[in-house]
Amino acid sequence: MEDQNNGFEAEDTLQPKDNPRRDFLKKSSLLTAVALTPGVAVKAAENHLDEKIAAVFEKLSLDVTVNGTAHNLSVEPRVTLLDLLREQLHLTGTKKGCDYGQCGACTVHVDGHRVNSCLTLAMMVDGKKVTTIEGLAKGDELHPMQEAFIKHDGFQCGYCTPGQIMSAVACIREGHANSEAEIREYMSGNICRCGAYPNIVNAIQEVKTGGQQV
Amino acid sequence: MKQFQYVRPANQQSVLAAIAQPGTKIIAGGSNLVDLMKHGVMAPDKLVDINKLPLRNISGISNGLHIGALALNSQVAEDQQVKTKFPLLSQALNAGASAQLRNMATVGGNMMQRTRCPYFYDTAMPCNKRAPGTGCGAKEGFNRMHAIFGFSDKCIAVHPSDMCVALAALDATVLIQGKKGVRKLKFTDFHRLPGVTPELDNNLAKDELITGLEIPNNNFAQHSYYLKVRDRASYAFALISVAAALDIHNGIIKDARLAMGGVAHKPWRLTAAEQLLKGKPATVANFEQAAQVAMQGAKAFKDNAFKLKMAPASITEALTHAAGLA
Numbered sequence: 001m002e003d004q005n006n007g008f009e010a011e012d013t014l015q016p017k018d019n020p021r022r023d024f025l026k027k028s029s030l031l032t033a034v035a036l037t038p039g040v041a042v043k044a045a046e047n048h049l050d051e052k053i054a055a056v057f058e059k060l061s062l063d064v065t066v067n068g069t070a071h072n073l074s075v076e077p078r079v080t081l082l083d084l085l086r087e088q089l090h091l092t093g094t095k096k097g098c099d100y101g102q103c104g105a106c107t108v109h110v111d112g113h114r115v116n117s118c119l120t121l122a123m124m125v126d127g128k129k130v131t132t133i134e135g136l137a138k139g140d141e142l143h144p145m146q147e148a149f150i151k152h153d154g155f156q157c158g159y160c161t162p163g164q165i166m167s168a169v170a171c172i173r174e175g176h177a178n179s180e181a182e183i184r185e186y187m188s189g190n191i192c193r194c195g196a197y198p199n200i201v202n203a204i205q206e207v208k209t210g211g212q213q214v
Numbered sequence: 215m216k217q218f219q220y221v222r223p224a225n226q227q228s229v230l231a232a233i234a235q236p237g238t239k240i241i242a243g244g245s246n247l248v249d250l251m252k253h254g255v256m257a258p259d260k261l262v263d264i265n266k267l268p269l270r271n272i273s274g275i276s277n278g279l280h281i282g283a284l285a286l287n288s289q290v291a292e293d294q295q296v297k298t299k300f301p302l303l304s305q306a307l308n309a310g311a312s313a314q315l316r317n318m319a320t321v322g323g324n325m326m327q328r329t330r331c332p333y334f335y336d337t338a339m340p341c342n343k344r345a346p347g348t349g350c351g352a353k354e355g356f357n358r359m360h361a362i363f364g365f366s367d368k369c370i371a372v373h374p375s376d377m378c379v380a381l382a383a384l385d386a387t388v389l390i391q392g393k394k395g396v397r398k399l400k401f402t403d404f405h406r407l408p409g410v411t412p413e414l415d416n417n418l419a420k421d422e423l424i425t426g427l428e429i430p431n432n433n434f435a436q437h438s439y440y441l442k443v444r445d446r447a448s449y450a451f452a453l454i455s456v457a458a459a460l461d462i463h464n465g466i467i468k469d470a471r472l473a474m475g476g477v478a479h480k481p482w483r484l485t486a487a488e489q490l491l492k493g494k495p496a497t498v499a500n501f502e503q504a505a506q507v508a509m510q511g512a513k514a515f516k517d518n519a520f521k522l523k524m525a526p527a528s529i530t531e532a533l534t535h536a537a538g539l540a
Contacts, residue, residue, distance in 0.1 A: 058219075060220065077217075078215045078217055078218060100252060101245060101249055104312065104314060113288075115317050115318050116315060119244055119248045119315075121220070121241070121244055121248060121261075123222075123263070124241075124244065124263060124265065126222075171313070186313050188313075189311070189315065189449055
């Protein structure tokens with residue numbers, strides 16, 4: 001089937017959501033468009049390719065469930081899951097550390113699997129379930145891993161902690177928390193510059209041996 | 215990050231049509247591409263998300279195992295068939311990246327990942343791979359992580375993958391879909407040496423798609439070992455890595471496979487050393503001899519001379535572990 005709709009298959013209902021923006025760009029004078037838009041759009045505008053400007057800026061429709069709540073959102077393709085969570089959904093528990101997949105501060109669960117949200121494009125979680133640190137507790141009742149981190153002093157400054165906890169929960173669920181060495185290996189994607197590692201390992205071991213549902 | 219269009223075709227034909235257009239890039243896990251786009255090293259106009267394609271399965275075939283291109287690194291590492299038949303591959307995958315990244319990265323994406331040469335990553339620096347004709351910053355620069363085999367005047371970068379080192383040793387075949395049909399390529403022929411075109415990492419054409427891998431059955435499962443030497447205990451790229459696989463009967467090596475990572479622009483298969491080991495007793499002395507043969511032709515730069523000692527020691531150690539003599 002030939003793609004009719006910007007390359008999207010008909011059965012894949014990715015719809016541009018931001019029609020007002022497209023209308024704005026179409027209606028606005030070239031001068032305004034040039035003033036507001038970066039190089040690529042300027043070039044397109046100079047060539048009177050209004051449709052192309054719209055395509056470049058087009059926001060896409062994204063259906064995602066975050067911490068049990070279904071959202072229908074409108075995002076630019078270049079928005080990462082991390083920025084979507086923090087800037088659009090105001091879930092600032094997930095931290096931006098390095099923003100390059102090297103520190104693990106941004107770790108969240110997508111369909112139950114831990115990933116770096118800074119290297120995940122928001123559009124790639126379309127139709128999926130995302131869990132962030134805000135989604136672990138049940139009301140005022142903390143998740144066992146959160147309790148264990150407090151008990152064992154598994155943090156100092158706390159910046160890496162949401163990522164550590166999300167990773168720690170996944171580590172147990174994956175079955176990779178059977179020894180101190182295994183925990184250290186499978187937690188290596190989460191860097192703690194305060195050096196709380198021994199306490200983090202203790203917290204994970206306690207939850208693991210406690211046999212609580214994580 | 216530069217703005218780009220994003221499409222998510224539902225079938226292979228649409229993917230092939232999309233990637234044939236200039237300025238397009240495939241995205242699967244995104245763990246390397248998004249990183250490169252944030253750094254401005256790669257700046258596609260359009261991303262073609264291939265995650266709707268049914269290429270995620272790992273399944274037995276008559277002579278071995280088929281692994282879909284979209285199988286996740288963690289999925290392959292934990293797969294029972296892989297663990298049983300090709301523990302070397304499982305070990306290599308688990309030696310790479312972090313648990314989070316292995317949950318994102320696909321097999322095809324792992325093969326397509328770019329070098330982590332800092333001159334490639336830094337857009338203020340010259341790099342023939344990123345910007346052909348600008349020169350190689352690493353050759354006279356800080357080149358501790360760089361190649362000791364197969365480099366050229368234009369590029370001394372190394373391929374960063376662990377998985378690919380194991381696949382080179384395991385005689386895997388790459389399945390490639392083009393407009394005219396499927397072609398098969400030996401895994402060891404997939405990646406390229408830099409030569410005068412370091413901008414080309416591999417022999418995949420712009421309009422082709424990796425659909426999967428085939429790994430033939432072998433007798434190495436009992437005696438294989440993946441050794442990775444790095445600056446910290448986990449979550450770092452290899453200084454040297456060695457994939458070693460032996461078929462040992464009554465103390466005699468019937469067959470051997472050896473490949474090294476962190477030393478060349480592609481996984482570096484050590485065929486001369488393999489030949490030397492065949493028919494010989496599995497002893498540390500013979501492993502040391504094989505390691506010496508493997509190092510013939512190696513040449514270091516200013517900061518990576520340590521690799522000339524570390525590499526043969528690593529080969530010996532990996533073989534010793536593989537043989538169960540450690």
